[in-house]
Amino acid sequence: xxxxxxxxxxxxxxxxxDRQICFPLYAATNLLGRLYGPVLxxxxxxxxxxxxxxxLWEQQPQTIGALGARLYLDSGTLTPLLKRMxxxxxxxxxxxxxxxxxxxxxxxxxxxTLRSQALHVPETMANGYNAExxxxxxxxxRDLVSILAQHSTRSRGSKAA
Amino acid sequence: xxxxxxxxxxxxxxxxxDRQICFPLYAATNLLGRLYGPVLxxxxxxxxxxxxxxxLWEQQPQTIGALGARLYLDSGTLTPLLKRMxxxxxxxxxxxxxxxxxxxxxxxxxxxTLRSQALHVPETMANGYNAExxxxxxxxxRDLVSILAQHSTRSRGSKAA
DNA sequence: GGCGATTTAATCGCGCGCAAGGCATTATCG
DNA sequence: CGATAATGCCTTGCGCGCGATTAAATCGCC
Numbered sequence: 001x002x003x004x005x006x007x008x009x010x011x012x013x014x015x016x017x018d019r020q021i022c023f024p025l026y027a028a029t030n031l032l033g034r035l036y037g038p039v040l041x042x043x044x045x046x047x048x049x050x051x052x053x054x055x056l057w058e059q060q061p062q063t064i065g066a067l068g069a070r071l072y073l074d075s076g077t078l079t080p081l082l083k084r085m086x087x088x089x090x091x092x093x094x095x096x097x098x099x100x101x102x103x104x105x106x107x108x109x110x111x112x113t114l115r116s117q118a119l120h121v122p123e124t125m126a127n128g129y130n131a132e133x134x135x136x137x138x139x140x141x142r143d144l145v146s147i148l149a150q151h152s153t154r155s156r157g158s159k160a161a
Numbered sequence: 162x163x164x165x166x167x168x169x170x171x172x173x174x175x176x177x178x179d180r181q182i183c184f185p186l187y188a189a190t191n192l193l194g195r196l197y198g199p200v201l202x203x204x205x206x207x208x209x210x211x212x213x214x215x216x217l218w219e220q221q222p223q224t225i226g227a228l229g230a231r232l233y234l235d236s237g238t239l240t241p242l243l244k245r246m247x248x249x250x251x252x253x254x255x256x257x258x259x260x261x262x263x264x265x266x267x268x269x270x271x272x273x274t275l276r277s278q279a280l281h282v283p284e285t286m287a288n289g290y291n292a293e294x295x296x297x298x299x300x301x302x303r304d305l306v307s308i309l310a311q312h313s314t315r316s317r318g319s320k321a322a
Numbered sequence: 323g324g325c326g327a328t329t330t331a332a333t334c335g336c337g338c339g340c341a342a343g344g345c346a347t348t349a350t351c352g
Numbered sequence: 353c354g355a356t357a358a359t360g361c362c363t364t365g366c367g368c369g370c371g372a373t374t375a376a377a378t379c380g381c382c
Contacts, residue, residue: 014283015276017215017231021295022193022286024302026212027233029190030339031309032183037340048368051187054178065330070178072188075331077369084367101330101377115176122175125183134182137301141185144298148192191369198370209338226360236361238339245337262347262360328379334372342364349358 025141039124043117049085050118052078056091057115061106063096072149090114186302200285204278210246211279213239217252218276222267224257233310251275 017023033047040050048071055070056062064082068074082105085091090111096102126134178184194208201211209232216231217223225243229235243266246252251272257263287295 015215015218015279017212017219018303020215020283021299021302022197022208023212023215023232024299024306025186025190025193026208028302028306028309029186030233031306032186034340035309035312036183046367047183047187051178051184054176054181054184057176058178063330071184072191073368074370076333076371079332081368095331099330099378103331118176122181133301133304137298137305138182138185140294140298140301141182141189143294145185145188145192148189148196151196195370207337224360234338235340237341237363240362242338260348260360264361324382326380328377330377331375333374336371337369339368340366344363345361347359347361350356352353352355 036121036125039121043114043121044088045114045118048073048077048081050121052081052085053090053111053114053118056105056107056111057118061104063102063104065102067105072145085111196286197282200282204275204282205249206275206279209234209238209242211282213242213246214251214272214275214279217266217268217272218279222265224263224265226263228266233306246272 012019036047036050040047043050045053051071052067055067064075064078068078071078082091082093086093089108091108092106093103094106096104173180197208197211201208204211206214212232213228216228225236225239229239232239243252243254247254250269252269253267254264255267257265
């Protein structure tokens with residue numbers, strides 16, 4: 001089509017949008033966030049705030065570093081996000097008395113109670129999906145994440161064996 | 162492990178982070194953006210700006226609406242982004258004389274020349290990957306995108322038959 | 323015990339991403 | 353032709369997401 005006539009051994013134009021793996025991931029994430037938005041809005045949660053709640057509902061309290069290791073985020077993102085959630089009364093942030101460098105994040109009563117209202121979110125989102133290929137897709141993307149996390153100097157990459 | 166003892170007919174806790182499809186997509190997108198960042202920085206491009214350039218290198222000129230339909234973004238995101246790229250001398254924005262509502266985006270000489278420098282980006286990024294499962298993964302995520310796009314009222318979803 | 327190195331969060335600046343609203347241009351219909 | 357609706361883009365406000373820097377607390381080492 002274009003001026004790709006110098007592709008000696010190369011098979012095709014490497015810059016075609018449809019050949020990138022990054023673009024469908026980018027688009028899927030944006031579209032998913034757009035779908036979750038209205039559902040989570042009823043819980044007064046944003047999409048990343050919802051992910052933080054998922055982590056805290058599993059285990060609690062957790063340090064900011066531990067949250068970041070789980071979600072692949074750093075304090076530059078988490079600190080203001082957690083402050084907003086604290087302002088909403090979902091959790092409390094307090095320095096660890098045993099190590100004043102750390103900040104322990106603990107759910108409030110309100111934060112724990114919200115879990116019951118969040119229980120219907122997954123089924124609401126997975127409304128019309130076959131859910132067959134989804135399991136395989138999730139595992140594939142997770143494999144990609146673990147590969148990408150290795151190549152990343154950030155994201156507290158110290159959990160892998 | 163936790164308090165999932167009330168799982169009458171349900172198989173498992175639906176709120177476990179590792180059961181969500183949204184989370185690995187979210188993490189993979191963030192990690193990928195973090196990997197692309199330093200590489201694209203040498204071209205003075207951000208990650209979404211790179212995607213815009215990919216679209217424009219394929220076809221040109223394009224309206225903002227067409228760009229948004231391709232990238233699943235709306236003018237609220239694209240307009241300021243394109244203005245920054247215009248300020249960087251990569252493209253020009255001008256009203257379509259035939260329809261003054263539209264804005265035509267055209268690459269400048271500088272924008273077209275940048276393509277040669279971008280040619281090595283894909284191979285740089287795909288450095289240590291087997292690239293076997295990547296093709297299948299890309300198709301799976303693309304299928305997901307097309308499903309999600311149908312459920313979306315936005316993103317000018319008027320291309321499907 | 324003192325002192326440099328490391329760990330852990332907080333802060334700042336910037337660029338998205340999106341919902342909501344606004345405005346000019348074009349299309350539609352009586 | 354004139355009113356009304358639809359289209360296409362711009363603007364605003366807010367919440368991330370990240371690189372970079374800063375500051376405090378802890379650890380190691382002598």
